[in-house]
Amino acid sequence: MVSDKPPTNKSGEDILREIEALGLMKVTELGSDAINNEVSRTSGWRKRSILWDLPYWKTNLIMHNLDVMHIEKKCI
Structure with missing residues (x-):
């Protein structure tokens, strides 16, 4: 039987x-x-996403939850 607890969730600011x-x-x-290639060999991270530059990104509880206003194309 597995008795280990799941790892704690990291906040966006921690990540x-x-x-x-x-x-x-x-x-x-x-x-x-x-x-990035050098760092990825030891850390497991590949790159720093440009999404971290969005003002709300580090406070998102669900990282795949995007604000449509920033990604929606305006059609004329």
């Missing part, structure tokens, strides 16, 4: 601090390929 401490770069930044 962002972890990513920033690792030195991950956004894919759009120059030189990010080499740095």
Whole structure:
């Protein structure tokens, strides 16, 4: 029988601090390929998502819950 408790949920702020401490770069930044490849070998993280730049992203409880206002195309 498994008696281990599930891991605690990390907040968005905790995850962002972890990513920033690792030195991950956004894919759009120059030189990010080499740095992100090196970091991903030891950490398990591949890149720093551009979604972290959204003002509400680190406070989202569900990270796949997006604000339609930021991603919806305006059709004329």
